[in-house]
Amino acid sequence: MMDIRQYFDSTYLKTAVQAGLTEAENRGVVKKVVEEAINENFKLVMVRPDMVAMAKEMVVAAGSAVTVGTVIDFPQGNSPLEDKLAEAEAAINDGADELDFVLDYAKFQSGGSVEVKKQVLECTRLGLAHGKVVKWIIEVAALNEHEIVQLSALVKNVVLTHFEESDYSRVFVKSSTGFYKTEEGKPNGATVPAIKLMLENAFPLPVKAAGGVRNYNEAIEMISLGVKRIGTSSAKAIADSEEASGGY
Numbered sequence: 001m002m003d004i005r006q007y008f009d010s011t012y013l014k015t016a017v018q019a020g021l022t023e024a025e026n027r028g029v030v031k032k033v034v035e036e037a038i039n040e041n042f043k044l045v046m047v048r049p050d051m052v053a054m055a056k057e058m059v060v061a062a063g064s065a066v067t068v069g070t071v072i073d074f075p076q077g078n079s080p081l082e083d084k085l086a087e088a089e090a091a092i093n094d095g096a097d098e099l100d101f102v103l104d105y106a107k108f109q110s111g112g113s114v115e116v117k118k119q120v121l122e123c124t125r126l127g128l129a130h131g132k133v134v135k136w137i138i139e140v141a142a143l144n145e146h147e148i149v150q151l152s153a154l155v156k157n158v159v160l161t162h163f164e165e166s167d168y169s170r171v172f173v174k175s176s177t178g179f180y181k182t183e184e185g186k187p188n189g190a191t192v193p194a195i196k197l198m199l200e201n202a203f204p205l206p207v208k209a210a211g212g213v214r215n216y217n218e219a220i221e222m223i224s225l226g227v228k229r230i231g232t233s234s235a236k237a238i239a240d241s242e243e244a245s246g247g248y
Helices: 023-040 049-061 081-094 105-109 113-129 145-162 165-170 192-202 216-225 235-239
Strands: 008-012 044-047 067-072 098-102 133-137 171-174 207-210 229-232
Touching (some): 008 023, 008 207, 023 049, 044 049, 044 098, 049 067, 067 081, 081 098, 081 113, 098 113, 105 113, 105 145, 145 165, 145 171, 145 192, 165 171, 192 207, 192 216, 216 229, 216 235
Parallel strands (some): 008 044, 008 229, 067 098
């Protein structure tokens, strides 16, 4: 059995309100998630921006190789570019190693591809300048197949045009936030058809399958397709060949 722990971005992104907890209780949940990531030697632990400093402190204190990631302009992605950059700067100052930006897919859908390209360029430039990994969440559940193709290619083309080949492996295209509300129980995370389209059209950029991976076999399927990361709130269960119980 393949050890897939180094593919996992172990993820907890609920606010206290969303989790039905007090702020202190929710902070306690984040601590447990970080501890688990350290103990299990996952690639990364993904937390909200206000939890980054605490997570980084814990990882450093443990002498762990686990990296700390966070989400920017989450989960809607429709803030002005200046706000995206400011939030990213703050996360970098708090010690984030990886920045998962929500792309403004709604603006793209309404014809604003020029603004979206500028957003990808400026935010990627900021992240790479600080030695960070940057990921662009395109929110596949909100897109049709043609739009998945277009947005994967848009991110790729910005990166290939403006950055060095040595940077390509540090800019991902990512499927989902896990917070998009779908109708009639349709999947709101990674699906095999969506991931295939992303892999074909983002290449040579790496792809992260976020949400929707429920067990070890599904994780292996994603890895065999070519994804380099898997975002999940059930990393330990999946690594241990159990069924995921979380919603992401």
